[in-house]
Amino acid sequence: xxxxxxxxxxxxxxxxxxxxxxxxxxxxxxxxxxxxxxxxxxxxxxxxxxxxxxxxxxxxxxxxxxxxxxxxxxxxxxxxxxxxxxxxxxxxxxxxxxxxxxxxxxxxxxxxxxxxxxxxxxxxxxxxxxxxxxxxxxxxxxxxxxxxxxxxxxxxxxxxxxxxxxxxxxxxxxxxxxxxxxxxxxxxxxxxxxxxxxxxxxxxxxxxxxxxxxxxxxxxxxxxxxxxxxxxxxxxxxxxxxxxxxxxxxxxxxxxxxxxxxxxxxxxxxxxxxxxxxxxxxxxxxxxxxxxxxxxxxxxxxxxxxx
Amino acid sequence: xxxxxxxxxxxxxxxxxxxxxxxxxxxxxxxxxxxxxxxxxxxxxxxxxxxxxxxxxxxxxxxxxxxxxxxxxxxxxxxxxxxxxxxxxxxxxxxxxxxxxxxxxxxxxxxxxxxxxxxxxxxxxxxxxxxxxxxxxxxxxxxxxxxxxxxxxxxxxxxxxxxxxxxxxxxxxxxxxxxxxxxxxxxxxxxxxxxxxxxxxxxxxxxxxxxxxxxxxxxxxxxxxxxxxxxxxxxxxxxxxxxxxxxxxxxxxxxxxxxxxxxxxxxxxxxxxxxxxxxxxxxxxxxxxxxxxxxxxxxxxxxxxxx
Amino acid sequence: xxxxxxxxxxxxxxxxxxxxxxxxxxxxxxxxxxxxxxxxxxxxxxxxxxxxxxxxxxxxxxxxxxxxxxxxxxxxxxxxxxxxxxxxxxxxxxxxxxxxxxxxxxxxxxxxxxxxxxxxxxxxxxxxxxxxxxxxxxxxxxxxxxxxxxxxxxxxxxxxxxxxxxxxxxxxxxxxxxxxxxxxxxxxxxxxxxxxxxxxxxxxxxxxxxxxxxxxxxxxxxxxxxxxxxxxxxxxxxxxxxxxxxxxxxxxxxxxxxxxxxxxxxxxxxxxxxxxxxxxxxxxxxxxxxxxxxxxxxxxxxxxxxx
Numbered sequence: 001x002x003x004x005x006x007x008x009x010x011x012x013x014x015x016x017x018x019x020x021x022x023x024x025x026x027x028x029x030x031x032x033x034x035x036x037x038x039x040x041x042x043x044x045x046x047x048x049x050x051x052x053x054x055x056x057x058x059x060x061x062x063x064x065x066x067x068x069x070x071x072x073x074x075x076x077x078x079x080x081x082x083x084x085x086x087x088x089x090x091x092x093x094x095x096x097x098x099x100x101x102x103x104x105x106x107x108x109x110x111x112x113x114x115x116x117x118x119x120x121x122x123x124x125x126x127x128x129x130x131x132x133x134x135x136x137x138x139x140x141x142x143x144x145x146x147x148x149x150x151x152x153x154x155x156x157x158x159x160x161x162x163x164x165x166x167x168x169x170x171x172x173x174x175x176x177x178x179x180x181x182x183x184x185x186x187x188x189x190x191x192x193x194x195x196x197x198x199x200x201x202x203x204x205x206x207x208x209x210x211x212x213x214x215x216x217x218x219x220x221x222x223x224x225x226x227x228x229x230x231x232x233x234x235x236x237x238x239x240x241x242x243x244x245x246x247x248x249x250x251x252x253x254x255x256x257x258x259x260x261x262x263x264x265x266x267x268x269x270x271x272x273x274x275x276x277x278x279x280x281x282x283x284x285x286x287x288x289x290x291x292x293x294x295x296x297x298x299x300x301x302x303x304x305x306x307x
Numbered sequence: 308x309x310x311x312x313x314x315x316x317x318x319x320x321x322x323x324x325x326x327x328x329x330x331x332x333x334x335x336x337x338x339x340x341x342x343x344x345x346x347x348x349x350x351x352x353x354x355x356x357x358x359x360x361x362x363x364x365x366x367x368x369x370x371x372x373x374x375x376x377x378x379x380x381x382x383x384x385x386x387x388x389x390x391x392x393x394x395x396x397x398x399x400x401x402x403x404x405x406x407x408x409x410x411x412x413x414x415x416x417x418x419x420x421x422x423x424x425x426x427x428x429x430x431x432x433x434x435x436x437x438x439x440x441x442x443x444x445x446x447x448x449x450x451x452x453x454x455x456x457x458x459x460x461x462x463x464x465x466x467x468x469x470x471x472x473x474x475x476x477x478x479x480x481x482x483x484x485x486x487x488x489x490x491x492x493x494x495x496x497x498x499x500x501x502x503x504x505x506x507x508x509x510x511x512x513x514x515x516x517x518x519x520x521x522x523x524x525x526x527x528x529x530x531x532x533x534x535x536x537x538x539x540x541x542x543x544x545x546x547x548x549x550x551x552x553x554x555x556x557x558x559x560x561x562x563x564x565x566x567x568x569x570x571x572x573x574x575x576x577x578x579x580x581x582x583x584x585x586x587x588x589x590x591x592x593x594x595x596x597x598x599x600x601x602x603x604x605x606x607x608x609x610x611x612x613x614x
Numbered sequence: 615x616x617x618x619x620x621x622x623x624x625x626x627x628x629x630x631x632x633x634x635x636x637x638x639x640x641x642x643x644x645x646x647x648x649x650x651x652x653x654x655x656x657x658x659x660x661x662x663x664x665x666x667x668x669x670x671x672x673x674x675x676x677x678x679x680x681x682x683x684x685x686x687x688x689x690x691x692x693x694x695x696x697x698x699x700x701x702x703x704x705x706x707x708x709x710x711x712x713x714x715x716x717x718x719x720x721x722x723x724x725x726x727x728x729x730x731x732x733x734x735x736x737x738x739x740x741x742x743x744x745x746x747x748x749x750x751x752x753x754x755x756x757x758x759x760x761x762x763x764x765x766x767x768x769x770x771x772x773x774x775x776x777x778x779x780x781x782x783x784x785x786x787x788x789x790x791x792x793x794x795x796x797x798x799x800x801x802x803x804x805x806x807x808x809x810x811x812x813x814x815x816x817x818x819x820x821x822x823x824x825x826x827x828x829x830x831x832x833x834x835x836x837x838x839x840x841x842x843x844x845x846x847x848x849x850x851x852x853x854x855x856x857x858x859x860x861x862x863x864x865x866x867x868x869x870x871x872x873x874x875x876x877x878x879x880x881x882x883x884x885x886x887x888x889x890x891x892x893x894x895x896x897x898x899x900x901x902x903x904x905x906x907x908x909x910x911x912x913x914x915x916x917x918x919x920x921x
Contacts (some may be wrong), residue, residue: 066685383690
């Protein structure tokens with residue numbers, strides 16, 4: 001039993017929830033490795049509602065549902081769908097609720113998934129509501145760290161890139177601040193981590209430092225380096241974008257000991273990092289995609305079976 | 308055995324067909340309520356062809372197919388599909404016929420589904436061909452009435468809103484006129500029920516009245532009130548639309564005894580009715596969505612298994 | 615065991631491969647005819663990636679996968695997908711590889727599927743990469759000939775229409791030149807078969823003739839006539855298109871003995887042939903669609919099970 005039936009934001013996931021989710025994910029990871037046929041959600045239907053396209057996230061959830069023996073009704077691109085025409089989100093919720101046992105929804109509008117979910121009896125998972133939240137990306141990040149380092153406790157976490165707007169960064173830092181982690185924030189002046197997050201870290205009794213450029217010594221002190229994309233659309237002037245992007249570019253030579261840390265990235269990446277890093281033992285950004293299946297299976301199963 | 312193998316228009320559904328469809332739907336409704344796993348169409352494939360998007364109808368059919376243990380190949384938005392480029396509907400029919408055991412098709416062009424179906428050996432269901440027909444919406448409406456009132460016979464049916472263009476209204480009235488029902492038509496002068504339908508009612512020996520505004524006493528005399536949307540695109544002048552819409556708006560105060568009737572609406576709704584009506588016992592417009600699954604399961608099963 | 619794990623172009627398919635593929639396809643053809651439930655890929659997932667829409671090819675693969683008891687995650691129209699935004703094909707490959715057991719991909723860009731496949735461990739099938747290759751269409755063509763005539767050896771093959779640009783024609787001729795077949799190429803001056811293909815035929819010790827219009831005597835000498843579409847976009851001037859199209863139009867009166875040959879067409883057709891030909895015993899262009907299911911099942915199964 002998880003503490004929530006609708007997963008709308010990262011803060012809902014308690015330490016106890018995370019433990020249950022990881023335990024079940026570990027079971028599925030082993031079964032998948034042995035090509036075991038799983039039927040835990042046999043006969044159940046997932047509604048996969050993407051009101052803006054996101055093939056990566058959609059495929060990850062749909063693959064997870066099929067691996068559980070379930071079925072999927074899928075809206076690939078709701079932007080061109082009639083479902084939006086004049087209909088309010090509450091009516092859409094009441095309708096979709098009749099077609100499925102569990103619902104995953106992405107929508108460009110912040111808080112839309114929450115509004116929708118109020119009128120739904122089935123479990124609902126927010127797969128991204130605009131700039132607001134994307135809690136299962138945090139689950140994937142956390143499960144990757146847990147799988148690779150065996151713990152979330154007492155880690156030193158570096159976060160590089162766009163710390164101001166990146167919703168996945170905010171969720172991740174908030175959750176890890178419950179695990180006695182300390183943080184090294186590396187970003188330009190323009191993209192610094194918001195004050196409310198720094199205050200939360202302090203309230204939880206943890207430390208952090210801020211850096212305006214990449215320092216190999218700082219990198220070498222980390223357990224985890226989380227790299228994010230600097231997005232051009234955040235800047236009025238293209239030169240500002242270029243300057244910020246270059247400041248945050250992770251070079252091969254920044255990494256002195258590639259066995260000492262792990263590197264994560266929520267993907268897609270454009271040119272935030274030297275591609276030769278892909279071949280280092282620390283590179284775990286594609287393993288994250290692999291871990292996304294058992295952890296999303298775990299979430300789907302625990303939500304759909306408690307209903 | 309139904310009397311048709313291709314369901315193209317409401318008039319094809321005989322009283323005998325309706326009885327068989329309702330009986331099978333009742334069986335499925337009970338099994339779904341008990342979360343029983345159904346495998347009546349195990350291994351069968353539904354082709355779900357939407358040449359214009361309609362997430363609601365598509366999801367209803369695809370959910371029904373999965374609940375029967377079958378699989379679905381799905382065209383979400385055929386408007387952007389290559390299948391239409393230069394190819395005639397007969398060739399499309401001959402091709403799709405090879406991929407599936409049963410076909411559901413929506414298309415913006417009137418009579419396109421009938422043309423397509425001539426070249427198909429598998430069962431075909433019209434899921435809406437432009438302004439022409441949408442016979443399974445009528446099935447859903449009728450099954451809702453039957454489930455809630457236990458009969459279709461000798462009812463007093465009110466129909467409110469756009470009675471001129473609404474294809475679902477026309478099919479519903481035609482079929483119910485075989486069940487000794489009488490009708491109260493409530494619409495503005497501009498949106499009155501067509502003469503051929505009034506003539507059919509009279510030929511079948513039933514009565515009807517026409518009203519140009521909502522009268523609480525008329526509402527109070529009804530068994531069923533069917534509300535439809537007044538569509539802006541029907542009017543040249545916006546003021547005409549507003550006037551018509553306001554005349555047909557169903558207010559909470561129009562309903563003196565909310566236990567005496569049931570209210571239906573084919574959805575989506577915009578602002579045809581006071582939202583507080585949702586909480587009354589007479590509000591069955593979202594139950595219709597729920598009933599859509601067992602009745603569509605019944606139709607899919609009876610058609611696919613007789614092949 | 616096939617000689618390839620990624621099917622990118624027709625030339626990869628050896629005579630030994632073709633034998634294995636046909637044998638397995640024959641097994642599936644019989645089981646489908648007996649409505650036997652097949653579970654050879656039970657629990658497996660196909661990623662069906664269409665970066666440009668092609669409902670016909672997509673449905674054929676997805677239907678084949680469901681007939682094998684597998685499941686499908688499907689991208690209907692990747693042109694509107696976020697997956698392309700700034701992401702390189704190698705990263706897309708590494709990501710999708712985590713979601714599926716086998717991947718089918720269509721992409722408008724030549725060689726894109728090959729580039730993608732380099733970063734994928736699972737089997738990959740090219741379902742068309744722009745003007746470049748579409749090897750499973752050749753498989754369908756060959757399996758149709760084999761099923762209808764019982765051999766590929768020593769046949770006289772006529773090819774009519776656009777012999778210059780048609781990718782399916784090139785693959786087909788290349789493969790059949792390994793089977794001691796001779797060829798009659800019928801096309802206008804503008805659309806003649808390329809020299810490298812003529813050279814390959816000669817190297818393989820086979821003969822060919824070229825014709826600039828349809829000669830009933832030539833048609834009457836054939837075992838197989840393969841008709842292709844002349845595409846307007848190949849011509850700068852509309853009159854040139856019309857002239858070429860008319861030269862290549864197959865009339866009913868061109869066929870003196872409709873029991874002597876079989877006629878194939880990769881579809882969709884526009885107006886390359888007299889529609890009354892559809893009713894002749896030689897017309898096999900819609901049977902090709904039917905044969906596409908067991909041969910694609912065979913390919914999916916042999917690739918996915920050797921992994």
